[in-house]
Amino acid sequence: MASTDDIIIVKNVSKFFGKVQALRNVSLTVKRGSVVVLIGPSGSGKSTLLRCMNHMEIEDEGEIWVDGQRLSRDEKIINQVRADIGMVFQHFNLYPHLTVLQNITLAQRIVRKRSQEEAETIAMEQLKRVGIAEKAHNYPAQLSGGQQQRVAIARALAMKPKILLFDEPTSALDPEMIKEVLDVMLDLAKAGITMVVATHEMGFARAAADEVHFMDEGCIVESGTPEMVFDHPRFERTRQFLSQILFR
Ligand SMILES: Nc1ncnc2c1ncn2[C@@H]1O[C@H](COP(=O)(O)OP(=O)(O)OP(=O)(O)O)[C@@H](O)[C@H]1O
Numbered sequence: 001m002a003s004t005d006d007i008i009i010v011k012n013v014s015k016f017f018g019k020v021q022a023l024r025n026v027s028l029t030v031k032r033g034s035v036v037v038l039i040g041p042s043g044s045g046k047s048t049l050l051r052c053m054n055h056m057e058i059e060d061e062g063e064i065w066v067d068g069q070r071l072s073r074d075e076k077i078i079n080q081v082r083a084d085i086g087m088v089f090q091h092f093n094l095y096p097h098l099t100v101l102q103n104i105t106l107a108q109r110i111v112r113k114r115s116q117e118e119a120e121t122i123a124m125e126q127l128k129r130v131g132i133a134e135k136a137h138n139y140p141a142q143l144s145g146g147q148q149q150r151v152a153i154a155r156a157l158a159m160k161p162k163i164l165l166f167d168e169p170t171s172a173l174d175p176e177m178i179k180e181v182l183d184v185m186l187d188l189a190k191a192g193i194t195m196v197v198a199t200h201e202m203g204f205a206r207a208a209a210d211e212v213h214f215m216d217e218g219c220i221v222e223s224g225t226p227e228m229v230f231d232h233p234r235f236e237r238t239r240q241f242l243s244q245i246l247f248r
Contacts, residue, residue, distance in 0.1 A: 004068075005031045005032050006029045006030065006031060006032075006065075007030055007031065007032045007066065007067050007162060007163060007194055008028075008029065008030035008053060008064070008065070008066055008067075008163065008196070009029050009030075009063070009064070009065040010026055010027055010028050010029070010049070010052070010053070010062070010063075010064050011027050011062050011063045011064070011065075012025050012026075012027055012061065012062040012063070013025070013026045013027070013049075013052060013059045013061065013062035013063070013064060014026070014059065014060055014061040014062060014218075015045075015048055015052060015057060015059050015060055015061075015218075016060050021218050022045050022048040022218055023045050023048055023049060023052070023059070023218045024045075024217070024218040024219045025061075025062070025219070026045070026049060026062070026218070026219065026220055027062075027220070028213060028220060028223070030163070030194060030196055031194075031210070032194055033192045033193075033194055034194060034195075034210040034211065035189045035194075035195045035196075035197065035208045035209050035210050035211075036195070036196045036197070036209065036210065036211050036212075036213065037196075037197050037198075037199060037204075037205040037208070037209040037211070037212045037213070037226075038050070038196065038197065038198040038199075038212075038213050038215055039198075039199065039200070039202070039205060039212060039213070039214050039215070039229075039241075040214055040215035040216050040221075040241065041216060041241060044215040044216050044217060044218065045215050045217075045218040045219075046167075046168075046198035046215055047167050047168075047198060048218075049198075049215070050087070050165045050167050050196060050198055051167075052064060053066070053085065053163075053165060053196065054081060054082055054085040054087055054165060055071050055078045055081055055082065056087075058071075058073065066081050066084070066085065066162075066163070067084065067162055069081065083111050083112070083159065083161075084161055084162045084163065085161055085162065085163045085164075085165060086156030086157065086159055086161035086163070086164045086165065087156065087164075087165045087166075087167065088149070088152050088153055088156050088164065088165070088166045088167070088169050089152070089167050089169070090167055090168045090169065090171045090172045091172055092140070092145075092148045092149050092151070092152045092172075093152065094140040094148055094151060094152060094155075095140075096139065096140050096141060097139075098139075099136070099137050099138060099139055100127070100132075100135050100136050100137070100138055100139075100140070100143070100151050101120060101123055101124075101127075101136040101137060103140070103151060103155055104119075104123035104126065104127070104151070104154055104155045104158050105119035105120055105123050105158075107155070107158075107159060108122060108123070108158055108159060111159065112159060112160075119158070122158050122160075123136070123154070123158050124136065126154035126155075126157045126158045127151075127154050129154065129157065129184075129187075130150040130151075130153055130154045130157075130184050131150065131180075131184070132147055132150050132151065132154075135147060135151070144177060145172065145173045145174060145177050146173055146174075146176075146177030146178075146180045146181055149169055149170070149173065149177075149181045150180070150181060150184055152169075153169075153181075153184055153185075153188075157188075162194065163194045163195070163196065164188070164193055164194070164195045164196075165195075165196050165197075166185065166195065166196070166197040166198065166199070167198050168198055168199055168200070169181060169185070169197070169199070170182060170199065170201060171199075171200065178201070182201060182203075182204045185197070185204065185208065186204070186207060186208055189208040195208075197209075200245065202230065202242075202245055205226055205230075206226045206230060209225075209226050210225070211223060211224065211225065212224065212225070212226050212228075212229040212230070214229060214233075214235075214237075214238045214241065216237050216241070221235055221237050221238060222234055222235050222237075222238045230242065
């Protein structure tokens with residue numbers, strides 16, 4: 001039964017791209033304040049599931065509920081859900097012609113209708129939180145990949161979202177920059193921010209996740225605590241995947 005603790009409910013969701021079935025009857029719940037990590041091979045459906053959660057993709061079958069609201073094609077609901085759910089992508093998606101500060105104030109002004117002054121105050125708070133306040137007046141191209149991703153996280157946080165979705169946030173980074181981004185994410189997890197993270201970083205999953213879901217071919221094959229999934233996988237498919245993955 002659904003509880004008010006459940007901020008996201010995904011119920012029997014399927015999604016097709018032409019003949020490709022990206023999600024097969026997927027169900028999961030995300031509890032308020034918890035960290036849920038999606039793992040699985042490339043093409044297993046992790047991104048599609050995240051994108052359905054904030055309605056960047058629309059499920060073909062099943063239901064998705066976010067904070068008590070059923071997602072539908074109603075534009076008002078879609079806009080509200082998108083404002084309440086922050087998303088951090090693999091490729092940062094910062095505007096190259098805007099400074100870091102402008103990147104973080106833009107959506108706050110348009111979507112949250114904040115004044116420039118308020119938006120800048122919040123932007124600076126969040127830049128401090130991710131440890132790069134001194135870069136506020138730089139352009140994205142003047143920052144390292146890790147710093148750009150931290151700006152993207154600050155931008156998402158500045159919207160004061162109810163949930164943060166991360167789609168392989170460290171996959172495009174050089175190895176030496178991965179840790180600085182994962183450390184920021186770990187801090188957010190400790191602060192009780194609700195997060196759903198698709199990642200290949202098993203060390204992060206082990207340290208931060210309340211629940212791990214292993215996906216393969218559009219299905220959730222196995223779910224549980226990191227200890228259950230990593231140390232005592234029940235299915236051969238999970239064991240096989242984990243045996244090919246680098247733990248760090
Ligand atoms: N817009 C799209 N059009 C057509 N097929 C798509 C589209 N998006 C995803 N797919 C297909 O859906 C399946 C699931 O893809 P998805 O990106 O969700 O997997 P993933 O687990 O996130 O993979 P990765 O780890 O490589 O990002 C794949 O077969 C993919 O090719």
